[in-house]
Amino acid sequence: MIKRGCLKRQPLFFVSQMFLLIFTKKINARVSMAKTKIVFVCKECGAESPKWMGRCSQCGAWNTFVEEEVVSVKPTGGATSFSASNTIKPMRLTDVQVGAVRRTPTANAELDRVLGGGIVPGAIILIGGEPGIGKSTLVLQMALSIPDRKVLYVSGEESAQQIKLRAERIRSATTDNCMVVSDTSIDRLASHIKECSPDIVVVDSIQTMETERVDSLPGSISQIKECTAVLMRMAKENALPIILIGHINKDGQIAGPKILEHMVDVVLQFEGDRNHMYRILRSIKNRFGSTNEIGIFEMLGDGLREVANPSELLLNEFSQSLSGVAIAAAVEGVRPFLIEVQALTSTAAYGTPQRSATGFDLRRLNMLLAVLEKRAGFKLAAKDVFLNIAGGIRVCDPAIDLSVAASILSSNTDMAINQGVCLAGEIGLSGEIRPITRIEQRVGEAAKLGFSQIIVPRFNRISDLKKFNIDVRPVTRLDEAFRLLFA
Ligand code: TYD
Ligand code: MG
DSSP states (O other): OHHHHHHHHHHHHHHHHHHHHHHHHHHHHHHHHEEEEEEEEETTTOOEESSOOSBOTTTOOBSOEEEEEEEEEOOOSTTTOSSSOOSOOOOOGGGOOOOOOOOBOOSOHHHHHHHTSSBOTTOEEEEEEOTTSSHHHHHHHHHHHOTTOOEEEEESSSOHHHHHHHHHHOTTOOOOOEEEEEOOBHHHHHHHHHHHOOSEEEEEOGGGOBOTTSOSOTTSHHHHHHHHHHHHHHHHHHTOOEEEEEEBOTTSSBSSOTHHHHHSSEEEEEEOOTTSSEEEEEEEEETTSOSSOEEEEEEETTEEEEOSOTTHHHHHTOOOSOTTEEEEEEEETTEEEEEEEEEEEEEOSSSSOOEEEESSOHHHHHHHHHHHHHHSOOOOTTEEEEEEEGGGOOOOOGGGHHHHHHHHHHHHHTOOOOTTEEEOOEEOTTSBEEOOSOHHHHHHHHHHTTOSEEEEETTSOOGGGGGSSSEEEEESBHHHHHHHHHO
């Protein structure tokens, strides 16, 4: 009896001992490998804090902190140990072999220009922009007109019927190679891709996507991070280009963690004034091309139209011989175009004069006003100054300084600038006109559009400019330019 009892108990004893052994080993392994920590992350700016806060101390947003698990894996010494055998070896850069990169042109010259010549296989392209600016329209229009390529359009925002209604509006639609699915699960995306084997995938928008691996709401930092990681693996493993649409927050940054922008290959920003028809697609990051490029579009009732000649932005709204208007020969990326700068100065009604700028940096406007006051002797301290770049576009080119200053003076003295004159030049703090880039393209564009005179910095090499059919007037200082304009 006793013996039988022993025999009965013994296997049980062994099994429990085994479990205990495995369990302690697992715990030991976990303790030595990974340590889990809880942090709170701001959804707006990504700031971290060890405890929950109602208001982010960095960006000031309310109720944006979410709990996140940080798993820190202890290094096992692989990276630093010199004895470890390693199959990955450094090689001479000249020995690295690359196949030719096949870029897929998108049948949209402006989009191609910004992408650096087309879509690269396996690239992840993120397009950000304000709500209603036309991101979905841009991408759907591309999907509907790209020749010989199957596009899978995954929308987490609209139903298939809504996408169809939008597609019916777009006139330039030429192909029926576009598959649509209204879904928010990244986990199901792999099966959608397997089902229709597309050449390009569009995800509208990354903030609406979710994966079951992460236990938080769509749009949260960890969801966006994990979904992008999954998409990135999909893209790189299958050399499948993926276009992501991203929301932006109230500061104009793409919503979600900053790491999102680090993970993707290309970041484009679609911007413009919603009250104007013009839209600008800017490249912020591009691993396969220049970030200096911009694409210009016009939002029409039947989709986006490419604007091949940006100077038409200006010529549409050309105001005839009005005071306070100056034409600048600007360059964005490598493209020259002429824009109209409008200024209005008036006597300030209150003690502190107002300064307002649309499409131009307000701090730079204040700097130019100080230069005008101190170096050119114009009394503007008691004046309200309003500045506007026509067409609703934002210009970052410093060469438009000269036309900003000229338009302010023109408004202040109520003397119109001759209609055939345009300007290009950066203004320095001592009132000198500093040299600018791509002078030939600017002068060429002004000549092409029938301007008779262009004022440029003397420090640029002027000898090459004789070939253009335009009177080139080099200037060194601000007052010299004003004498030419208002004499
Ligand atoms: P949409 O692409 O939905 O913007 P986003 O995806 O960035 O939120 O664009 C919405 C706006 O564009 C909407 O206000 C209507 C306008 N629109 C046109 O003017 N013409 C068109 O052909 C289309 C499709 C939209
Ligand atoms: Mg949309």
